[in-house]
Structures are given as structure tokens and as C-alpha cells.
Amino acid sequence: MKLAILQKKLRDEHIDCCFIFNTSLSKQDSNLNYFSGMTFAYGGLFITPSDAILLVPPMELLRARKSRIKKAVAVQDIFQALTPLLKGKKTAGLNMxxxxxxxxxxxxxxxxxxxxxxxxxxxxxxxxxESELDTIAKACKLTDTIFLELLRQLQEEKLHSPQEAYRFILKKIIDADAKPAFKPILASGKDAASPHAEISKTFARGFLVIDFGLQYKGYCSDMTRTVYIGKPSEKEKKFYDLVLQAQQKTIDFLEKTRDVSKINAFAKQQLGKYAKYFIHSLGHGLGIDVHEPPFFRTATIFKTNTVITIEPGIYIPHKLGIRIEDDVVLKKNAVVLTKSPKQLIVV
Known part of the structure; x- marks a missing residue:
């Protein structure tokens, strides 16, 4: 359990205790969920090298006693309750x-x-x-299932607008006993030229970027597929194949190195002269949060058993956008967890 590893880290680094807490819904530290196994809008987790105590409002006490933390105390004010716990402690760790x-x-x-x-x-x-990886894999499998159902609905013309497709995705996520990991993106035609576009009002001829993920038992998935509405031109097919090959070759390149600077450079190289239209990060870490470390920064070296996304794209202003994103776990090899089809699909 990661709590025991954290406690050992505190001991090794001579930190007497640490306090992880939430005080509002607007700014939630997911580490409280990570170590306790539960989400609290208001509450704190006080950890020493040998003990851990949850501090929660009285109305949350019964729920807190079902968490991973054996000790739970009802308090009105977590900071007042913290004062006696800090007595005699020379150092305290906080997530600043x-x-x-x-x-x-x-x-x-x-x-x-x-x-x-x-x-x-x-x-x-x-x-x-391994337990975390298993849960993330299940989240990815659910995501694949929902995408295939969505694709079938689109091909059968049962969904008449991106808004309808959006509601379909949300319903299927809830039906799967999961939560949306973030607000799904359905960007059609020229709207797809913006990586974080609002949901398009209508289906337009051209590329449709579908980006969604879910949170299953606390862990997230994040997948993007781009389909085409209408009949693509040969040039549009080449654009799509360029992004697809860049993504697949970059995933293959993970077998050779875990150095992020080299991975970033390789991905851009695959896009050639169109790399200038690749305007966001190549990916991000994935876990309790849909965006979490490790990030694709120059000095980063990916570790084994890390889950990342690989999501190259090109965005030509006022014309088109294409993104293909998969979730990948880095073992000895790079294992792709999202398995939805990636060939260009016309609907």
C-alpha cells in the first residue's frame, strides 16, 4: 500500500508528519483520495511514520470509517484539531x-x-x-466499449448533433457505474482546429474529434479518436495517415527510450513540415487524476509502471483538426490499453 511507502519516505527524510487536506470543492487535493480511498470535500489526513488519522466532519465519520485509514475522528475545524497533533513535531510536510x-x-x-x-x-x-494498473485497464476497456457503441450510433445516423453524442457518452459512462473523467470534446469540421474546442452545435463535413474518458473506481482513462463525416479528399486522408503513423511510431519508439526530450523530438520529426501545427503536449500522466505526473517535460525520464497518454495532432486554423490518443503503460515494453480502431472511419 502506498501509505506505507509514504510513511517510510517520511522516516527516511526525517519529516515528523504530514497533513493532506481539502477545505473546499473548488480546489481538491486528490492525494487525500489517493491515500484514504475516499473523496472528502472537507477533511484531512494526518500521517506520521507509524500512524495515520482521518479528520472529518461529524456527518462524514461513518463513511470515513470504511476508508483505508483505520483511525477516523470527527472534528468541526481540521486546523484546530491539527494543533495538538503537531505538538512535539519539529517538521511537517504539506502539499504546497x-x-x-x-x-x-x-x-x-x-x-x-x-x-x-x-x-x-x-x-x-x-x-x-499492479492493482492500480488493473483498474486503469478496466477503465480503458469500458472506454473502448462506449466508443464502439457511439460509433455504431453515428454510422446508423441515430445521433443528429454533437450535443446528442455528448449526452449519449455521458449516459453510457453512468450506466457503466463510472464518472466522466472530464467534459467530453466533440469538435466537428473547422471547430476541430482548436484542441480544446467547445462541443460543436452541428455535425459538419470533415473531421470529428471525439475526446472522452471516464473515472472507474477512482482511476481515469483518456482517449481520442478522429472520424470523418462525409467523403474525405485524398489530401485529408494523407493528413490523417500522417498523424496515425506519427502516433504509432512514437509508441513503438518508447521501446527504445524513456527520455522525454528524445520522445518529443521523435514525434515532431514524424510530422515533418506539419509539426508547426502540433500545438500541445505530446501527452501526460494518467491515474487518479486525468492529468497528473509525469508530464512531458524536457528533463523527465519515464519510469517502469507509469501510465501515460500519447496524443499527437495537427490543427490547421479554420480548416481542420486531427488527434489520436491512447493510454499506454510502460512495462518492459509499451502496452497500449485503449484498443479502439484507429484506421480512418467514415460516418
């Missing part, structure tokens, strides 16, 4: 990426030195256990 100035001041008033453990938490989450 999610701590406001006011919250930091509440904790800093004690005699305890605050240490930023954001990087430590990210490092722990980068590599997945």
Missing part, C-alpha cells in the same frame, strides 16, 4: 500546491517547520501498483 496563504499561516503559527512535499507525493504516484 494546494495550500492557500491563509491555510499556511494557520499551520505555521505552531513551532513546527513546514516542508513542501509536493514533489515527494508526485513521485509516489508516478509509478502504479
Amino acid at each position: 500546491d494546494f495550500v492557500s496563504v491563509a491555510e499556511h499561516e494557520k499551520i505555521r503559527t505552531s513551532k513546527t517547520e513546514v516542508i513542501n512535499i509536493a514533489a515527494l507525493l508526485s513521485e509516489l504516484r508516478e509509478t502504479k501498483t
Whole structure:
């Protein structure tokens, strides 16, 4: 269990305790969910090298006792409850990426030195256990199933607008006892030229970018397929094949290196003169959050048992957009988890 690994890290780095917490729905630290196995809009997890205690509102106490954390205490104010727990602690770790100035001041008033453990938490989450990988694989399988059902509906002309397709995806995700990992993207025609386009109002002739994912038992999938509405020209077919080959060759290239700078350079090389139309990151880490470390930064070296996306694309302003995205787990080989068809499909 990752909690035990975190506790060992605290011991090794001479950090007396750490506190992971949420105080509002608007800014949620998913590490609370990651270590406790539950989401709390308001609550905290106090961890020492030998113990862990959940601090939750009274109305959440019964639910908290079903979490991975054996000890749970009902409190009205997590910061007031924290004060006696910090007594005698020289150092306390906080994820400063999610701590406001006011919250930091509440904790800093004690005699305890605050240490930023954001990087430590990210490092722990980068590599997945076999259980985590199994859950992500199931999320990907559900995503494939929903995409094939969506494709069938499109081919049979049962969905008459991107909005209808959007509602279809959401219904199927809920039916699968899952949640949307993010708001699905259905960008048609010229709208597809924007990577994060709003849902198009109508189906237009041209490429239709379909980007969606789901959260299953706490873990996310994220997949993009691009289909064509109408009859593609030979030039459009070549554009699609360019992106498809770039994606497949980049996934194959993961067998040779895990150096992100080399992977990024290789992917752009495959796009040739159209690399200037590739305007977003090649991918991102995937897990409890749909976007999480590792990120495709120059100095990054991917580790074994990391799950990433590979999603090259080209976006020609006012004309078209094409993106193909798969979820990949890095074992000895690169294993693709999303298996929906990638040949150009005309609907």
C-alpha cells in the first residue's frame, strides 16, 4: 500500500508528519483520495511514520470509517484539531500546491517547520501498483466499449448533433457505474482546429474529434479518436495517415527510450513540415487524476509502471483538426490499453 511507502519516505527524510487536506470543492487535493480511498470535500489526513488519522466532519465519520485509514475522528475545524497533533513535531510536510496563504499561516503559527512535499507525493504516484494498473485497464476497456457503441450510433445516423453524442457518452459512462473523467470534446469540421474546442452545435463535413474518458473506481482513462463525416479528399486522408503513423511510431519508439526530450523530438520529426501545427503536449500522466505526473517535460525520464497518454495532432486554423490518443503503460515494453480502431472511419 502506498501509505506505507509514504510513511517510510517520511522516516527516511526525517519529516515528523504530514497533513493532506481539502477545505473546499473548488480546489481538491486528490492525494487525500489517493491515500484514504475516499473523496472528502472537507477533511484531512494526518500521517506520521507509524500512524495515520482521518479528520472529518461529524456527518462524514461513518463513511470515513470504511476508508483505508483505520483511525477516523470527527472534528468541526481540521486546523484546530491539527494543533495538538503537531505538538512535539519539529517538521511537517504539506502539499504546497494546494495550500492557500491563509491555510499556511494557520499551520505555521505552531513551532513546527513546514516542508513542501509536493514533489515527494508526485513521485509516489508516478509509478502504479499492479492493482492500480488493473483498474486503469478496466477503465480503458469500458472506454473502448462506449466508443464502439457511439460509433455504431453515428454510422446508423441515430445521433443528429454533437450535443446528442455528448449526452449519449455521458449516459453510457453512468450506466457503466463510472464518472466522466472530464467534459467530453466533440469538435466537428473547422471547430476541430482548436484542441480544446467547445462541443460543436452541428455535425459538419470533415473531421470529428471525439475526446472522452471516464473515472472507474477512482482511476481515469483518456482517449481520442478522429472520424470523418462525409467523403474525405485524398489530401485529408494523407493528413490523417500522417498523424496515425506519427502516433504509432512514437509508441513503438518508447521501446527504445524513456527520455522525454528524445520522445518529443521523435514525434515532431514524424510530422515533418506539419509539426508547426502540433500545438500541445505530446501527452501526460494518467491515474487518479486525468492529468497528473509525469508530464512531458524536457528533463523527465519515464519510469517502469507509469501510465501515460500519447496524443499527437495537427490543427490547421479554420480548416481542420486531427488527434489520436491512447493510454499506454510502460512495462518492459509499451502496452497500449485503449484498443479502439484507429484506421480512418467514415460516418
